Amino acid sequence: MSQPNTPIRIAINGYGNLGRAVELAVHNSPDMELVAIFTRRDPATLDTQFAPAVAIDEAEKYVDLVDVCVLCGGSATDLDEQTPEFTRLFNTVDSFDTHAKIPSHFATVDAVARETGHVSVISSGWDPGLFSLNRLMGESVLPAGKTYTFWGRGVSQGHSDAIRRIDGVAGAVQYTVPVEEAKNRVLAGETPELSTREKHRRECFVVAENGADLDRIRQEIVTMENYFSDYDTTVTFISADELSQNHAGMPHGGSVIRTGETSAGVTQVYSFDLVLDSNPEFTGAMITATARAVTRMVAAGQTGAYTVFDIPPAYYSPKSGEDLRAELL
Amino acid sequence: MSQPNTPIRIAINGYGNLGRAVELAVHNSPDMELVAIFTRRDPATLDTQFAPAVAIDEAEKYVDLVDVCVLCGGSATDLDEQTPEFTRLFNTVDSFDTHAKIPSHFATVDAVARETGHVSVISSGWDPGLFSLNRLMGESVLPAGKTYTFWGRGVSQGHSDAIRRIDGVAGAVQYTVPVEEAKNRVLAGETPELSTREKHRRECFVVAENGADLDRIRQEIVTMENYFSDYDTTVTFISADELSQNHAGMPHGGSVIRTGETSAGVTQVYSFDLVLDSNPEFTGAMITATARAVTRMVAAGQTGAYTVFDIPPAYYSPKSGEDLRAELL
Numbered sequence: 001m002s003q004p005n006t007p008i009r010i011a012i013n014g015y016g017n018l019g020r021a022v023e024l025a026v027h028n029s030p031d032m033e034l035v036a037i038f039t040r041r042d043p044a045t046l047d048t049q050f051a052p053a054v055a056i057d058e059a060e061k062y063v064d065l066v067d068v069c070v071l072c073g074g075s076a077t078d079l080d081e082q083t084p085e086f087t088r089l090f091n092t093v094d095s096f097d098t099h100a101k102i103p104s105h106f107a108t109v110d111a112v113a114r115e116t117g118h119v120s121v122i123s124s125g126w127d128p129g130l131f132s133l134n135r136l137m138g139e140s141v142l143p144a145g146k147t148y149t150f151w152g153r154g155v156s157q158g159h160s161d162a163i164r165r166i167d168g169v170a171g172a173v174q175y176t177v178p179v180e181e182a183k184n185r186v187l188a189g190e191t192p193e194l195s196t197r198e199k200h201r202r203e204c205f206v207v208a209e210n211g212a213d214l215d216r217i218r219q220e221i222v223t224m225e226n227y228f229s230d231y232d233t234t235v236t237f238i239s240a241d242e243l244s245q246n247h248a249g250m251p252h253g254g255s256v257i258r259t260g261e262t263s264a265g266v267t268q269v270y271s272f273d274l275v276l277d278s279n280p281e282f283t284g285a286m287i288t289a290t291a292r293a294v295t296r297m298v299a300a301g302q303t304g305a306y307t308v309f310d311i312p313p314a315y316y317s318p319k320s321g322e323d324l325r326a327e328l329l
Numbered sequence: 330m331s332q333p334n335t336p337i338r339i340a341i342n343g344y345g346n347l348g349r350a351v352e353l354a355v356h357n358s359p360d361m362e363l364v365a366i367f368t369r370r371d372p373a374t375l376d377t378q379f380a381p382a383v384a385i386d387e388a389e390k391y392v393d394l395v396d397v398c399v400l401c402g403g404s405a406t407d408l409d410e411q412t413p414e415f416t417r418l419f420n421t422v423d424s425f426d427t428h429a430k431i432p433s434h435f436a437t438v439d440a441v442a443r444e445t446g447h448v449s450v451i452s453s454g455w456d457p458g459l460f461s462l463n464r465l466m467g468e469s470v471l472p473a474g475k476t477y478t479f480w481g482r483g484v485s486q487g488h489s490d491a492i493r494r495i496d497g498v499a500g501a502v503q504y505t506v507p508v509e510e511a512k513n514r515v516l517a518g519e520t521p522e523l524s525t526r527e528k529h530r531r532e533c534f535v536v537a538e539n540g541a542d543l544d545r546i547r548q549e550i551v552t553m554e555n556y557f558s559d560y561d562t563t564v565t566f567i568s569a570d571e572l573s574q575n576h577a578g579m580p581h582g583g584s585v586i587r588t589g590e591t592s593a594g595v596t597q598v599y600s601f602d603l604v605l606d607s608n609p610e611f612t613g614a615m616i617t618a619t620a621r622a623v624t625r626m627v628a629a630g631q632t633g634a635y636t637v638f639d640i641p642p643a644y645y646s647p648k649s650g651e652d653l654r655a656e657l658l
Contacts, residue, residue, distance in 0.1 A: 024592055028472060102658050103651070128658045130466065133642055134601075135657045137459065140618045140645035141611070143357060189604070253598075262610035263353055269582075269604040270459075274597070275518070281591035282470070289469045309643040309653050313462055316469035324638050326432050328464045329457045 007033040008295050010288075011062060013086060014072035015039050015046055015053065017250070018095065021284025022070050023050055029288060031318045035066050063089050067298075068291040071095075072284075080105065087112045087120045087305075091298055093290045095125040095283055102128070110305035119297045120305045124290040125283040126274055127151070131256050133308050134272040138258025142268055145260020146191040150178035150199060154252025154279060162227045163204055166220050168212030171240060173247040175203040178254065186257045189267035195230075202233040205247055207240045252279035289316040336362040337624050339617075340391060342415060343401035344368050344375055344382065346579070347424065350613025351399050352379055358617060360647045364395050392418050396627075397620040400424075401613075409434065416441045416449045416634075420627055422619045424454040424612055431457070439634035448626045449634045453619040454612040455603055456480070460585050462637050463601040467587025471597055474589020475520040479507035479528060483581025483608060491556045492533055495549050497541030500569060502576040504532040507583065515586045518596035524559075531562040534576055536569045581608035618645040 010026045012019050015037050026034045027050045034051040043053035054062070059069075069090035073082045076098040083094045087109055096105050102123055113120045123129065127149070135147050156176050163172035182198050192198075204221055208214055218235045222228055238246075253274040260268055276282045290308070293315035297306065314324055339355045341348050344366050355363045356379045363380040372382035383391070388398075398419035402411045405427040412423045416438055425434050431452055442449045452458065456478070464476050485505050492501035511527050521527075533550055537543055547564045551557050567575075582603040589597055605611045619637070622644035626635065643653055 021591070028591075099658070103655050106654055123658055130470075130599075132658045133466075136642050136646055136653060137462075139657070140621075140642075140647075141459075141614050187604075189606075262350070262357075262607060262614050266606045266610055268606060268611050268614075269602075271602045271604075272463075273600045273602070275516075275600075276597050277518075277595045278591060278597070281595055282597050285470050285591050285597075292469075307654060307658055309650070309658070310641045312639045312641055313465050313469075314638040317465055318469075321638070322432065324465060325435055325636060328468070329428070329431050329452055329461045329636055329638070 009035050009067045011036045011066040011069040012072055013038040016074045017280035018284055019072035021281040022288050025285045025288035036062055066090055068294045070287055070291050083109050084112045087118050088116050091118045091294050092120040093124055093287050094122050095287055096123045097128055106305050113304045117303050119294050119302055121290050121294055123307055124287045129286055129308055134256040138270045142258050142260030145258055148186045148257045150183050151254040152176035152178050155250050159227055166217055168209050168217055170209045171207035171243050173205050177201045177203055186259055189259055189269050191259050197231055202231045204235045205238050207243050208237055250279045252276050338364050338396045340365045340395040340398040341401055342367040345403050346609035347613055348401035350610045351617050354614045354617035365391055395419055397623045399616055399620050412438050413441045416447050417445050420447045420623050421449040422453055422616050423451050424616055425452045426457055435634050442633045446632050448623050448631055450619050450623055452636055453616045458615055458637055463585040467599045471587050471589030474587055477515045477586045479512050480583040481505035481507050484579050488556055495546055497538050497546055499538045500536035500572050502534050506530045506532055515588055518588055518598050520588050526560055531560045533564045534567050536572050537566055579608045581605050
């Protein structure tokens with residue numbers, strides 16, 4: 001462990017969008033230093049900015065040089081394996097986001113962390129992460145009420161990928177869009193039952209291959225089960241140039257709203273909202289702050305798997321308790 | 330301490346608006362029971378709903394019957410004395426909100442709590458409290474940025490009282506109102522420097538005594554230093570009936586907004602918002618959830634003074650860690 005006033009030593013595993021975002025966030029944190037970026041690829045092919053790329057097989061050599069390893073594997077499947085593996089060697093943070101598999105992932109990582117004396121915080125980021133925190137606080141303070149989560153306007157990689165797999169599609173970006181009327185009803189203190197279709201719309205921007213049947217592509221998209229069939233979906237065909245010029249960003253965001261009554265007719269509306277120019281950069285910033293919290297948990301003698309639900313908020317900040325109370329309370 | 334599955338035993342000290350709100354919140358929490366409501370007044374004169382009123386001098390007899398005493402003293406002056414006094418006997422929660430005096434209040438309460446082996450969470454509620462949490466999380470995740478707090482639209486008791494002290498005023502309510510243009514600029518990702526006047530307006534509804542000089546009253550209000558002179562203030566004279574019919578509620582709320590960049594030109598906007606029909610009922614609900622957290626801190630072997638910055642969010646909820654991870658993460 002780092003001593004007070006010595007930098008927190010961070011490693012990153014995986015150098016995709018999220019890995020690059022964490023690299024940036026660590027660089028912007030004066031109390032942290034980036035030691036290494038582990039990769040499955042040939043390290044020589046990685047154009048890292050602030051720390052050397054290191055072959056993943058060498059990670060073991062860094063055990064005494066790293067306080068927390070931030071896991072930026074590209075998919076839930078990666079983290080399924082990587083979080084337990086890396087938690088054998090390091091304290092870790094991940095952003096595991098397959099909601100249904102969180103309990104089993106937690107159990108697996110917890111066993112490894114306890115066995116090896118490490119701390120691992122799983123499923124940090126914004127959802128799961130900050131949104132989860134607000135769902136928890138909202139229902140704890142307003143037990144008689146209803147919680148709503150709206151996502152967007154933002155790019156869904158999973159839905160974009162699903163469109164790209166359709167025959168005749170050369171490129172696609174899908175935006176998840178909250179239905180403003182529904183959101184405004186909830187913000188006004190109503191507690192409606194909302195169907196899937198009433199909460200979100202889906203906007204698809206698609207580049208078709210030359211000569212492809214546009215009506216068939218549109219039809220395949222809007223009827224696709226689990227992805228689009230339960231939503232009002234619009235499909236707009238655009239050129240490859242337009243796709244790369246206007247849809248290359250990864251904006252996202254959303255709202256968690258808890259509407260409740262503290263007594264009959266006394267309505268209280270609690271809401272949390274994110275509007276993000278870059279989903280990966282914000283997720284990277286949150287999991288980097290979580291890495292700081294991990295070092296505080298280690299210093300407090302904790303071991304095992306944890307989530308954002310278990311972390312005293314002060315642990316995310318580089319400031320002392322005295323400064324936090326004087327400046328922010 | 331209560332055992333798992335036995336109710337958390339709560340006492341309240343002080344039976345004003347906040348005490349009544351906590352009484353309600355405890356009643357609405359199936360994992361809690363209300364044991365007693367301590368009062369400086371003659372207990373026979375209190376019309377309590379869910380627990381007996383007890384003379385404050387008898388509090389000592391309840392030491393073994395109460396897990397947490399929620400302090401609902403009517404002013405910062407009350408809590409200055411009552412929180413240390415009651416923390417000698419009980420684990421406590423207060424909503425101490427004189428920002429400048431928080432560090433010394435914390436130190437006083439911490440010394441008593443450590444000496445007597447109790448936990449005391451000071452300054453819970455929404456501001457300080459949930460707003461503080463969001464100021465902390467916002468700046469921890471987005472270190473390069475700026476935090477704004479807007480209050481209202483809501484009733485300020487302090488400002489209403491200041492108007493009532495003016496000669497010729499029979500009654501008054503003052504609303505603090507955020508300047509929407511300023512708030513919208515911040516929500517759009519700008520980071521303007523805003524003066525006091527640019528952030529909030531003040532709306533005063535005043536009942537004048539018969540024959541009072543309305544222009545003089547208006548002038549005394551808008552020029553009052555520390556309260557109104559730095560704001561755009563409107564004064565509307567109304568009848569006593571109108572005051573009691575339209576201005577008897579205690580609505581409040583506000584927003585904490587953190588606007589930051591994670592890299593050049595990549596703006597991320599984090600915002601938290603409350604719209605409250607009843608300020609005391611919401612504050613009461615939050616400090617009641619905080620009382621639940623206190624029992625978890627006691628069970629974890631902690632002693633001393635704490636704030637919301639120190640509390641793992643799961644502690645506010647009656648749910649188990651497993652249920653929270655499965656349902657809310």
